[in-house]
């Protein structure tokens with residue numbers, strides 16, 4: 545085994561070599577501070593402006609609506625806390641879902657300590673919210689709706705356009721965590737009525753530690769980092785120039801030819817799902833069969849532990865995931881799998897395979913060859929199987 549077959553693209557993606565090339569000058573000769581007046585400073589300022597333009601264009605946003613951050617978690621924190629504390633005189637009620645990323649869920653939990661009331665909408669067994677539940681949850685004092693675009697574990701895509709329309713009609717801010725969606729689903733913030741949107745570069749073949757918060761102009765939000773005047777006074781600190789340049793380059797590449805890329809991935813995904821279910825008895829597909837990210841496969845194999853499958857796959861050169869990277873290592877099953885109604889013992893046996901355009905038919909053939917005997921062997925040792 546000399547090559548790793550990487551099927552963990554929801555955790556992070558490979559840095560695109562073209563993106564790396566775009567970054568290198570800002571890690572080497574062009575080391576100026578973007579706030580400096582001299583040539584090296586101006587050159588860096590220009591590079592950031594170019595990246596801001598690239599992001600704005602990809603989302604159909606305005607140049608001055610794009611703010612660079614330290615990643616997806618920071619963007620989620622800023623959006624939710626920033627809107628909550630800036631608008632608390634209007635109300636202290638926020639609506640989100642119980643399948644959000646922890647960057648959203650734990651931020652909401654934190655706000656509860658400050659008197660905010662949070663409604664965590666449930667999802668149906670396919671992992672999608674019921675729009676009627678959302679309508680019913682809206683109150684006089686609701687100031688923010690935060691619903692993720694696509695889920696990082698089961699890949700389900702939420703009805704973003706409908707949520708945006710409802711939020712607009714009621715005059716409530718709408719934030720969406722689009723970290724997993726960008727590059728896979730076309731996103732037009734104007735058409736979708738989105739007020740705030742979070743992105744993270746390392747999920748679309750950019751560098752780690754840099755992200756975006758789109759803030760529609762006119763949205764009332766607090767600054768999160770106080771200091772210098774960077775990011776129009778809203779996010780202080782000398783910019784991560786190389787990271788920002790890489791993000792700009794990466795988003796331009798990622799949002800090109802989405803249709804063609806997703807067609808390829810959907811074919812590969814659906815064929816693999818079908819074969820997994822054919823070849824391995826007691827396999828359950830988690831999430832919606834159609835309204836899911838093109839590269840996302842999430843299945844449960846009854847009677848066994850996801851972690852054991854991962855170790856076996858790892859020995860065969862296959863990198864995959866079970867639950868989300870943040871929850872693995874703990875024995876608690878994923879909150880997303882519990883939210884779609886799986887019992888604990890089944891939720892433990894989950895496997896997430898997230899493909900990229902670099903994933904080939906041959907990679908999937910290899911997976912389909914090695915996985916069935918792994919599952920069979922683990923089941924032989926499983927105490928749960930006796931209760932079948």
Ligand SMILES: *Cc1c(COP(=O)(O)O)cnc(C)c1O
Pocket residue numbers: 554555614615616617618620645647692694695696721723724744745746747753754755
């Ligand atoms: C990865 C991820 C984040 C966090 O992004 P970081 O840049 O790693 O902080 C937030 N939300 C979703 C849906 C993610 O997949």
